[in-house]
Amino acid sequence: MRIKKFRAGSMREALMLIRQELGEDAVILKTERVSNGFLSLGGKSDIEVTAGIDDGGPKKTQTFDPLKMAEAGVYNHPHHQSKRPPVPEAPPVPVRPIGQTQPERTEEVATADRSRDTSIFELRRELNELKAMVRSVVSGGGKQEVSGELVGGWELLYTKLTESEVKPQVAKNLINEVRESYESAGTTIDETFSAALAASFPVTGPLRPRSDGPLTVAFVGPTGAGKTTTLAKLAAHFVANKGMSVSIITSDTYRIAAIEQIRTFADIVGVGLQVVFSPNEVRMARSACHNDDIVLIDTAGRSQKNREHMDELREMLHQMQPDQTHLVLSATTKDSDLNDIIKRYRTAGVNRLLFTKLDETVRLGNILNTVAETGIPVSYFATGQSVPDDIEVAHAARFVQRLWEGVER
Numbered sequence: 001m002r003i004k005k006f007r008a009g010s011m012r013e014a015l016m017l018i019r020q021e022l023g024e025d026a027v028i029l030k031t032e033r034v035s036n037g038f039l040s041l042g043g044k045s046d047i048e049v050t051a052g053i054d055d056g057g058p059k060k061t062q063t064f065d066p067l068k069m070a071e072a073g074v075y076n077h078p079h080h081q082s083k084r085p086p087v088p089e090a091p092p093v094p095v096r097p098i099g100q101t102q103p104e105r106t107e108e109v110a111t112a113d114r115s116r117d118t119s120i121f122e123l124r125r126e127l128n129e130l131k132a133m134v135r136s137v138v139s140g141g142g143k144q145e146v147s148g149e150l151v152g153g154w155e156l157l158y159t160k161l162t163e164s165e166v167k168p169q170v171a172k173n174l175i176n177e178v179r180e181s182y183e184s185a186g187t188t189i190d191e192t193f194s195a196a197l198a199a200s201f202p203v204t205g206p207l208r209p210r211s212d213g214p215l216t217v218a219f220v221g222p223t224g225a226g227k228t229t230t231l232a233k234l235a236a237h238f239v240a241n242k243g244m245s246v247s248i249i250t251s252d253t254y255r256i257a258a259i260e261q262i263r264t265f266a267d268i269v270g271v272g273l274q275v276v277f278s279p280n281e282v283r284m285a286r287s288a289c290h291n292d293d294i295v296l297i298d299t300a301g302r303s304q305k306n307r308e309h310m311d312e313l314r315e316m317l318h319q320m321q322p323d324q325t326h327l328v329l330s331a332t333t334k335d336s337d338l339n340d341i342i343k344r345y346r347t348a349g350v351n352r353l354l355f356t357k358l359d360e361t362v363r364l365g366n367i368l369n370t371v372a373e374t375g376i377p378v379s380y381f382a383t384g385q386s387v388p389d390d391i392e393v394a395h396a397a398r399f400v401q402r403l404w405e406g407v408e409r
Helices: 011-022 038-043 107-139 152-163 168-183 189-200 227-240 256-269 279-287 307-320 335-348 365-374 396-408
Strands: 002-008 027-035 045-053 215-220 246-250 272-275 294-298 324-330 352-356 378-382 391-393
Touching: 002 011, 011 045, 152 168, 152 396, 168 189, 168 365, 189 365, 189 396, 215 227, 215 307, 227 246, 227 256, 227 294, 227 352, 227 378, 227 391, 246 256, 246 279, 256 272, 279 307, 307 335, 324 335, 324 378, 335 365, 352 365, 365 396
Parallel strands: 215 294, 215 324, 246 272, 246 294, 324 352, 352 378
Antiparallel strands: 002 045, 027 045, 378 391
16 A cells, blocks of 8 residues: 655645546555644645545445436436526326226336235335234243243244344333233234334334425434445435435545545536535535435544544534434344444434344344433435345334245245
C-alpha cells in the first residue's frame, strides 16, 4: 500500500488533492487538525489527512452494483440539480361500467397479478401455520409444573425458540406471556399469540411522509453494516413505486470513492444529492431539500468504541435534527456486540433498529434477543444486495416464521 500525508485548509481541499494524486480508490487512514503558523497565532489551523491506496489490487469500478429495478423506464432522466420539479401525477385509471367486458390483460400485467396473489397466499399460509402451532401447544397438555420448568407443548415451543439461539430467559418470557394471557378470560389463541409477539417484538411500519415538510431520516451504524445500500433501496422504492420526491444528504466522506458512488446512484435513479463535509454545511443542504417528500441521510460508518468519531457523529446529527434515526445492524453480529453497539449509539438519538444481511445467517435468535431486551422497535429487514428488491417492512409474525425456517434447515 502506498501511503501519503496531505495538508490543506479544509477537508474539501484535502479530498481534492487526494483524488488527484491517488485516485478514487484511495482510503483515508487518519485525519487530524494541525497548527498553521508559529505558536498557532491567530487560532488558524490546517487539516492533515493521511491516505493510502493498494497499488497491487484490482481497480474498482464506480458503478453502484448491483442495481436491479423492476421499472427501468423510471431512470431515463438523470437528475443533476439540487431542486427537482414535482413528480407528475399518474394518469387516472378509467372506470369500467357495470356489465362491460373487461379488456384482455397483457401477459406482463397478468404475471404481476399472479406474483402479488402468490405473495399474499404465502403470507396467509405462514400466519395459519403459526396459529396452528400455538393451538397444538395449548391442546397438547401445555401445563407448567410448580417448580417452574416448562413441560408438554410449552417445552416443545421453548426448545424451538432456544434452537433458534433465542436466550432462555427471553424464550420463557414470551411463552409465559402467551400462557398467562390465554388462560385469562375473553381471549383467543390467535389474539394471545399476536399480542405476545407485538409485546416482545415491536415494529414501526414503513416510512410515511409528513404533511408539513419533508420526512428526514438518518441512518447510522458501524462500518460494513449496509447503511448506504439500505438507503439506496429505500430511495429507489419511494421514487419508482411511490412516485415521491426524494433527496439524499451524505456525510460519508471517509472513502474517496464513496461520494462518486452515491452520486452515480443518485443520477441513475433521479434523486437529489447533497454532500456535507462539516456540520456547518448542514443548514444549506437541508434548505436545498425543502421541497422533497423524504430526505435520507447517509452517515459514515463509525466504531462505537472510537469516542472521537462518535462525538463527530452526534454533532452532525444534532445539526441535522432528523425525525427518525435508524441504527443499521448486521444480523450476523453476535448478541454481546449488538448490545454494546446499541448502548453506545443510543446517545446519538437512535429510535429505530434496521437489520441487514438476513440472507447471510441461519439463526436469527440474536435479533429477537436484542429487540426484546432493548425495547427499540424494528423498521425494516434487508435480505440481499439487489436494489430495491431485497428489503421488507418488519412484521413480527413474518420474523417468527424466519426463526422456524432457520431451525428446520
